[in-house]
Amino acid sequence: MNSLERLIQEISRLPGLGKKSATRLAYHLLSGDAVDAQRLGILLQGLHEAIRPCSRCGSFTEDDPCPLCSDRGRDHTTICVVEHPQDVAVMEASREFQGVYHVLGGVIAPIEGVGPGDLTIGALLRRARDEKVREVIIATNPTVEGDTTALYVAQQLRELTKVSVTRLALGLPVGADLEYADRLTLARSLRGRTLLGEDT
Amino acid sequence: MNSLERLIQEISRLPGLGKKSATRLAYHLLSGDAVDAQRLGILLQGLHEAIRPCSRCGSFTEDDPCPLCSDRGRDHTTICVVEHPQDVAVMEASREFQGVYHVLGGVIAPIEGVGPGDLTIGALLRRARDEKVREVIIATNPTVEGDTTALYVAQQLRELTKVSVTRLALGLPVGADLEYADRLTLARSLRGRTLLGEDT
Incomplete structure (x- = not known):
């Protein structure tokens, strides 16, 4: 060859x-x-x-800790938990989040042999306990594995800390057409409906 | 960055x-x-x-001349003229051609500033004159530029040599549906119709 x-x-x-x-x-x-x-x-x-994983949050970086973790202007009391390093870039592109991140390194998937021990859940618990964290936003994907992982992480956090644990909202994508929305998304967007004028 | x-x-x-x-x-x-x-x-x-262009045919190769040009088992009296080096691999994959190749390096496209002098037409003419070539099959793409180039090359070859110059057949792709064939392809495939049982 x-x-x-x-x-x-x-x-x-x-x-x-x-x-x-x-x-x-x-x-x-x-x-x-x-x-x-x-x-x-x-x-x-x-x-x-x-480029290496940040020793603190696990996102890819040239400097350790990464620019996000070292940024004193960011809100270090709010941690956004994502599955993969690239999710940090996606969240940052939304320009909506001012806190810091924690990369899990995947999701719990027993069929593929990935258990909680294979993720950085322990490090997240230590961060939530040792740092002055008030809220952990779980931003795993809205899939079966992502939801399972979110529940597991939330349970662990609540057992060991007093942080408030939240999850990204589910609903219709902006610009979507009701006609083409799947049943589950529509159901979730109905259940999570907001007061008109509440979310700007 | x-x-x-x-x-x-x-x-x-x-x-x-x-x-x-x-x-x-x-x-x-x-x-x-x-x-x-x-x-x-x-x-x-x-x-x-x-990997460099073969000094003889212009296809990409590690050895010069390329394995195809050095293969004494191939028919060196038939040259297939293609636009780009990758076309050689495509032709070879069809396993239908036993001759050698000549890569033009593109097509005549006056709008993009590509004239006959920018292609390897001179080298092709020398090969057709000096080597014992009997047939040159022009396999440029069936596009306006490809057709123009094919006509130009054929004209030059006929002026300077006695080789027979042919062109790849135009027609319906194998497995195609008449209903979805474009008008021009259908017209060409009708004009170029063959006796039933002639092409196996």
Whole structure:
């Protein structure tokens, strides 16, 4: 197998990229400037050395603790718990949250062999106990595993601390059409209905 | 901008990958094994050094001339002319062609400033004259530019050599539904109709 075939094989291992897309990308990189492929190559080679999980919240960062954890302007009494490091970037993009984060590193999924011990729940409990935390917002995905994990984390937090534990609201996505909303989402958005003018 | 943001920027420059896919891929690479990202990085860094255009046909290769041009078992009297190096791999996958290739490096596109002089037409003419070539199959894409280029190449070949110049057949794709075929394809497939039982 030559370098080109090996590159196609490596690229097609990435999520969402099949053999065809991988081939197209490989030929694109080969047809373009050598410097472009090299720059990407150098970035990938040094990636894991440059970026590491923050020892505090677990999000990816170049400095430890991460800029979010070191930011004294943020509200360190509110922790938003997410599944994966990329969720931190997603939450930050909403520009709605001013607190700090805690990355669980996944969700409880017994079928895949992931138990509570495989997540950073212990570290979250220590943070909630030792730091002056008032609220923990659980922002795991609204899936079976995400909900189970949220319940488990909430239970543990309530047993050991007095922090208030909340969960992201479920409901219709902004701009959605009732007609295309699924039954469960509609039911949750009805159950969680708010007073008109309450949420601006 | 940190390494992760730079990586996302570099990935989103690739064709077919937007900011979202690039972010997903970057986080995937960062969440996975460091060795995986490094292996991909090393491949990309050395890509242009390991793989170069064959000095004879222009397809990408580790050895020069390429394995196809050096293969004495192939029919060197038939040259298949394609636009891009990746088209060689596509043609080879069909397992129908036993001859050798010639990569033009694109098509004549005056609007984009690509004239005949920017393609390897001169080299093709030399090959057709000097080597014992009997047939040149033009396999440029059935687009306006591809057709224009095919006509131009054919004209040049006929002026300078006695090789027979052919073009890939146009018609319905295998498995297609007449109902969904576009008018032009249908017209070409009607004009190019073959005797039943002629093409196996």
